[in-house]
Amino acid sequence: ETGVTQTPRHLVMGMTNKKSLKCEQHLGHNAMYWYKQSAKKPLELMFVYSLEERVENNSVPSRFSPECPNSSHLFLHLHTLQPEDSALYLCASSQLGQSNEKLFFGSGTQLSVL
Amino acid sequence: AQSVTQLDSHVSVSEGTPVLLRCNYSSSYSPSLFWYVQHPNKGLQLLLKYTSAATLVKGINGFEAEFKKSETSFHLTKPSAHMSDAAEYFCVVSDRSYKYIFGTGTRLKVLA
Numbered sequence: 001e002t003g004v005t006q007t008p009r010h011l012v013m014g015m016t017n018k019k020s021l022k023c024e025q026h027l028g029h030n031a032m033y034w035y036k037q038s039a040k041k042p043l044e045l046m047f048v049y050s051l052e053e054r055v056e057n058n059s060v061p062s063r064f065s066p067e068c069p070n071s072s073h074l075f076l077h078l079h080t081l082q083p084e085d086s087a088l089y090l091c092a093s094s095q096l097g098q099s100n101e102k103l104f105f106g107s108g109t110q111l112s113v114l
Numbered sequence: 115a116q117s118v119t120q121l122d123s124h125v126s127v128s129e130g131t132p133v134l135l136r137c138n139y140s141s142s143y144s145p146s147l148f149w150y151v152q153h154p155n156k157g158l159q160l161l162l163k164y165t166s167a168a169t170l171v172k173g174i175n176g177f178e179a180e181f182k183k184s185e186t187s188f189h190l191t192k193p194s195a196h197m198s199d200a201a202e203y204f205c206v207v208s209d210r211s212y213k214y215i216f217g218t219g220t221r222l223k224v225l226a
Contacts, residue, residue: 006157031212042217045214055212090157096211100165102163103148103158105150105157107156
């Protein structure tokens with residue numbers, strides 16, 4: 001248990017569906033991240049939130065919409081996705097400004113878009 | 115700009131033999147370097163982190179890595195592989211807060 005919980009673990013959706021991924025961190029961290037992990041590609045940073053403000057948006061299509069209502073929760077809202085969006089979506093948290101800063105990951109949501 | 119290169123996409127070793135996973139990095143600043151491990155259907159777990167305190171870094175599960183500035187390398191080693199070490203390993207470089215660059219990963223296979 002890493003202190004970062006993601007739900008659901010698996011999600012299958014059609015291209016016209018709307019769904020949301022949820023992430024919760026129990027570590028008291030001040031930053032949260034969404035990463036996309038596709039086969040044979042490096043982890044791609046999607047979004048970073050620091051103290052509930054978005055500080056990084058890595059040219060992600062608008063069909064992905066993040067939300068960070070507080071420092072412990074992070075959502076990724078999905079709509080009109082494409083089959084190439086099928087991937088493992090990983091949430092992470094860290095404590096910015098700490099000399100020993102490092103990422104703590106959740107177990108991920110395996111998304112399949114049909 | 116920072117970057118990281120994992121030199122082998124797949125490594126196979128026999129159980130009980132040494133493990134070497136290679137990583138080279140590029141950074142304009144004094145970077146932090148990490149190794150993460152990912153078991154099937156799991157998230158990434160931190161193995162170890164280098165932050166300039168010592169060039170030889172010891173991590174969990176018997177892994178260690180040596181920072182060599184002259185070679186811009188941060189290779190991961192373990193003296194004796196165990197079946198449970200079979201997983202994917204990621205080298206990561208970071209030269210500023212929340213900026214982490216991941217390598218493409220090395221898949222380690224351990225043969226009985």
